[in-house]
Structure formats: C-alpha cells, structure tokens
Amino acid sequence: xxxxxxxxxxxxxxxxxxxxxxxxxxxxxxxxxxxxxxxxxxxxxxxxxxxxxxxxxxxxxxxxxxxxxxxxxxxxxxxxxxxxxxxxxxxxxxxxxxxxxxxxxxxxxxxxxxxxxxxxxxxxxxxxxxxxxxxxxxxxxxxxxxx
Amino acid sequence: xxxxxxxxxxxxxxxxxxxxxxxxxxxxxxxxxxxxxxxxxxxxxxxxxxxxxxxxxxxxxxxxxxxxxxxxxxxxxxxxxxxxxxxxxxxxxxxxxxxxxxxxxxxxxxxxxxxxxxxxxxxxxxxxxxxxxxxxxxxxxxxxxxxxxxxxxxxxxxxxxxxxxxxxxxxxxxxxxxxxxxxxxxxxxxxxxxxxxxxxxxxxxxxxxxxxxxxxxxxxxxxxxxxxxxxxxxxxxxxxxxxxxxxxxxxxxxxxxxxxxxxxxxxxxxxxxxxxxxxxxx
Numbered sequence: 001x002x003x004x005x006x007x008x009x010x011x012x013x014x015x016x017x018x019x020x021x022x023x024x025x026x027x028x029x030x031x032x033x034x035x036x037x038x039x040x041x042x043x044x045x046x047x048x049x050x051x052x053x054x055x056x057x058x059x060x061x062x063x064x065x066x067x068x069x070x071x072x073x074x075x076x077x078x079x080x081x082x083x084x085x086x087x088x089x090x091x092x093x094x095x096x097x098x099x100x101x102x103x104x105x106x107x108x109x110x111x112x113x114x115x116x117x118x119x120x121x122x123x124x125x126x127x128x129x130x131x132x133x134x135x136x137x138x139x140x141x142x143x144x145x146x147x
Numbered sequence: 148x149x150x151x152x153x154x155x156x157x158x159x160x161x162x163x164x165x166x167x168x169x170x171x172x173x174x175x176x177x178x179x180x181x182x183x184x185x186x187x188x189x190x191x192x193x194x195x196x197x198x199x200x201x202x203x204x205x206x207x208x209x210x211x212x213x214x215x216x217x218x219x220x221x222x223x224x225x226x227x228x229x230x231x232x233x234x235x236x237x238x239x240x241x242x243x244x245x246x247x248x249x250x251x252x253x254x255x256x257x258x259x260x261x262x263x264x265x266x267x268x269x270x271x272x273x274x275x276x277x278x279x280x281x282x283x284x285x286x287x288x289x290x291x292x293x294x295x296x297x298x299x300x301x302x303x304x305x306x307x308x309x310x311x312x313x314x315x316x317x318x319x320x321x322x323x324x325x326x327x328x329x330x331x332x333x334x335x336x337x338x339x340x341x342x343x344x345x346x347x348x349x350x351x352x353x354x355x356x357x358x359x360x361x362x363x364x365x366x367x368x369x370x371x372x373x374x375x376x377x378x379x380x381x382x383x384x385x386x387x388x389x390x391x392x393x394x395x396x397x398x399x400x401x402x403x404x405x406x407x408x409x410x411x412x413x414x415x416x417x418x419x420x421x422x423x424x425x426x427x428x429x
Contacts, residue, residue: 006199009192040182042173045189050340053203053348056196080201080349 010056010082010143011136013045017055019075021108023062026122027089031059034125041129052078057135059128060114063091063098064105076112082143084135087114088128090121115139150229157228158221165360166190168367172393179397190356197353205254205346212250213351213358219243220361227368230293233281237274240365243358244270247343254346262342266330268404272411273317279419280317280369283310286426296372302380304373309422311373315388316415318366320407323359324396327407 018031034041035048049055052075064072076085087108090096095106108114115138118131170187177184186192204210223240226232248270251263281291287306288295296303304311320327331342339345347355367385374380402410 002195006195009195010199012192013189013196015193037180037182040177040184042177042185043183045185045192047193051345053346054341054344054352056200080203082200 007140007143011140013047014056014084014132014136015047015049015054016057016059016132017049017052017075017079018059018061019072021060021062021064021068021072021092023089023091027061027092027120030122030125031061031088031128034128039125039129041132044129044133046132052076053080055079056083056139057132058083058085058112059088059132060085060108061088061092063095063101064108064111065103066105067103069105069111072108072111082139084115084139085112086116086118086128086131086135088118088120088131089123090119093117093119096121153228153230154225157224161221161224161228161364162357162360165357165363166194168363168389169360172389175390175393176397179393190360194353194356197356198350200349202350203348204351205256208253209250209347209351212246212253213347213354215246216243216250217354217358217361219246220358220365224361224365224368227293227365230297233284233291233293236365237277237281240362241270241274243362244274247355251343251346256346258340258345259343262330262339262345265339265404266343268408269320269327269330272327272407272415273320276313276317276411276415276419279416279423280307280310280314283307283419283423283426284372286423293372296375299375302374302376304384306426307373307422309418309425311370313415313419313422314366314370314373315391316411318370318388319392319395320411321362321366322392324392326395326399326402327411328396329401329404329407332401 018028020028033039052058056079058076058079060072085108087093091098092108095104098104099106105111116131116135118127120127167187169190170185173189174184174187219239219242223236223243226236226239244266248263248266251259251266284296284303285291287303288299323330323332325332329339329342331339331344344352344355367389370388371381371385374384
C-alpha cells in the first residue's frame with residue numbers, strides 16, 4: 001500500500017531545478033513566469049528548488065557549449081534517481097540558430113539523456129507546464145520498466 | 148497504561164497533524180499571495196516521494212544524524228504526551244538540533260557549512276528563551292512536570308503573557324519562518340540554496356521533514372499548555388498563534404543573524420526576564 005502511495009506521489013510532487021546553459025534569458029523568464037500567481041505551478045505540487053540533490057526534474061534552457069557541458073553533466077549526476085530531463089526552447093532542443101557555431105556542442109541530448117523536448121523560441125509557460133507533466137508520465141513509466 | 152496510550156497517540160498522531168498543518172500553511176501562504184496553492188495533502192506526497200528516491204549520501208554520518216534528529220524529535224513529543232518533565236523534553240529536542248547541525252557540518256559543501264553555523268546561532272537564540280519559559284512554568288506550578296500544569300485553576304497565560312510572546316519568537320525560529328529563516332527555509336532558492344539541508348537528499352531528507360513535523364507539534368503543544376483549562380480556548384490560541392506566524396512569514400524579509408541575536412536576546416529574553424521578575428515579586 002505504501003509502495004503504491006509512493007508511486008502515486010511521484011507524479012504529484014515534482015521538484016524542478018532549472019539550469020541555464022547560456023540561454024538568451026528568454027526561456028528562463030518563461031520558466032520563472034510559471035511560478036508567478038498567474039500560472040502558479042505550486043498548485044500541482046511543483047516546487048522550484050535550487051539544489052540538484054532535492055530535484056526530480058531538470059529543466060535545461062539554452063545551447064550546450066564546451067565550457068558548460070561538464071557543469072550540466074555534473075548537475076545531472078548529482079540528482080538522485082528517479083529523475084527526468086526536459087529540454088526547453090529551440091536552443092535546448094537542437095542548438096537552435098547557434099548549432100553551427102564553433103563553440104557549441106548542440107542540444108542538451110548531446111550530453112545527457114533528454115525525456116521531453118519543449119519547442120518554442122521562447123517556449124510558452126503553458127508548453128513548459130505541459131512538458132513537465134509529460135516528463136512525469138515518462139519517468140513513472142521508466143521506473144515501472146526498471147523493476 | 149493510560150500514559151502508554153497517550154504516548155502512542157502522540158507518536159502516530161503528531162506527524163499526521165504536523166503534515167496537515169504544513170499543508171494548511173502552504174494553502175494560507177498561497178492565499179496571502181493571491182495564488183491557489185497545492186492540495187492540503189501535499190506535504191505527505193512530498194515525503195512519500197522522497198522515501199521512494201535513490202539513497203544518495205555524502206557520508207555515513209548523515210544517515211546517523213538524520214535518524215537521531217527524527218528519534219530525538221519523536222521522543223520529545225512522546226515525553227510531552229506522557230506528561231513528562233519539561234527539562235527532559237528540552238534536552239532531548241536540543242540533542243536533535245545538535246545532530247542536525249552535525250550532519251550539515253559533516254559535508255564539505257560551503258552551503259551546508261554556512262547553514263550549520265547559522266543553525267547554531269539560531270539555537271543560541273531560541274534555546275535560552277525556551278529555558279526561560281520552562282523556568283516560568285516552574286515558578287507558577289512549583290514543578291517542571293507537565294502534570295502540575297493541569298492542577299492549575301487559572302490559565303497560565305494570565306500569569307505569564309510576556310513569556311508567551313517570547314515563546315512565539317522561539318516558535319518562529321523553530322518553524323524556519325521569516326525573518327528568522329536564514330539557516331534553511333521552505334523556499335530554498337536564495338543565497339544559501341537550502342542551508343543545513345543542502346547535502347541531504349531522498350529518504351534522509353524525508354526523515355528530516357517528518358522530524359520537523361514532530362517539532363512543530365511539540366512547540367505548538369507548549370503554546371497550548373498556556374490555556375489548559377478549556378479545550379476550545381486552547382485550540383483558538385494555537386490557531387491564532389499559527390496564523391500570526393504565517394502572516395509574519397509572508398510580510399517579513401529575511402534578516403541577518405546579528406539582527407536576530409539582538410532582537411531575540413533583547414526583546415525575547417527581556418520579555419521573559421521581566422515576566423519572571425513579576426512572577427517572583429508577586
């Protein structure tokens with residue numbers, strides 16, 4: 001019974017951490033907009049934490065470059081399982097218009113596995129919330145399969 | 148036998164009630180910020196999720212410290228429900244606090260270290276206030292036992308109103324609320340990340356959360372003792388006190404530790420000492 005309550009709780013309490021891999025700040029302020037009273041993601045139990053050790057979902061914005069890919073990998077490794085990664089915006093998904101620049105590695109999935117891609121330049125807050133919900137469904141499924 | 152039943156009620160009921168209070172707290176906070184807020188059951192979902200996460204620790208000390216913190220908080224609540232000795236309760240909950248600091252100090256992370264130092268300063272602020280409140284209990288009832296409180300004819304609030312205000316200071320610090328939330332806060336996104344709790348994760352963070360619920364109930368229980376003659380007034384006193392705490396939390400910014408030491412020592416302990424002198428002179 002307790003096991004099923006834990007499983008149910010996973011989707012009800014996603015704590016998100018937001019990492020900016022050199023985004024233009026467009027997607028970042030959309031992420032922060034989700035926390036304002038207008039969208040109020042705390043309704044769904046979503047809490048914005050500043051600590052990878054407490055986070056369940058990693059939101060990454062911006063293009064990954066050679067300098068910050070180590071930081072991104074490090075943050076991902078510090079998150080305890082089960083976890084999900086959501087790439088936000090064109091840059092996070094593929095590198096966007098910067099993908100051919102000499103210092104750019106590409107999208108987030110070049111460094112860490114990504115579960116959900118949220119498109120947009122910048123991504124809309126509604127799309128971000130939608131992405132988190134889709135990510136939760138995905139990691140619930142992953143946990144099921146692992147057992 | 149009756150004591151045993153009371154202890155079991157305390158051990159099982161306190162975390163449930165503490166979690167509900169934490170949930171209500173988040174709802175009221177959201178209402179004050181014109182948001183909707185999470186469901187009242189949210190703290191239970193959070194803790195259940197934490198228990199289901201990977202066990203990731205920096206070192207073995209953290210596991211011990213998290214457990215000792217929980218056990219100390221639970222034992223303090225059990226002693227409270229067993230009508231035990233206030234001094235013993237004080238020492239047991241202080242041990243819990245010390246182990247929380249030790250757990251944070253055992254990790255090398257600067258956030259955790261700074262959080263631990265600040266938590267020590269917070270303890271330095273609220274522990275003397277708590278002791279003064281217990282001395283007040285002694286001067287009124289002639290005993291440190293909670294049992295002696297029930298023998299009183301009139302509510303303690305009439306005899307030690309200033310000590311109640313001082314206890315409210317300690318309550319704000321104990322609940323990690325603004326302006327005294329600088330060792331860790333519920334919105335761990337500021338310069339400290341999460342202070343003493345930075346290096347805890349998964350099930351061990353869950354243990355600490357449950358211990359925090361126990362401590363909330365313990366301090367609110369102490370507040371309730373001030374109006375022991377009538378259950379309705381007791382409940383009203385706790386509700387009003389807690390609502391005031393939420394209001395203060397939402398209207399205040401975080402202050403520095405120097406500000407806290409000055410306020411709590413001068414005003415908090417000052418109120419306590421004045422009340423004690425009044426009790427003595429009467």
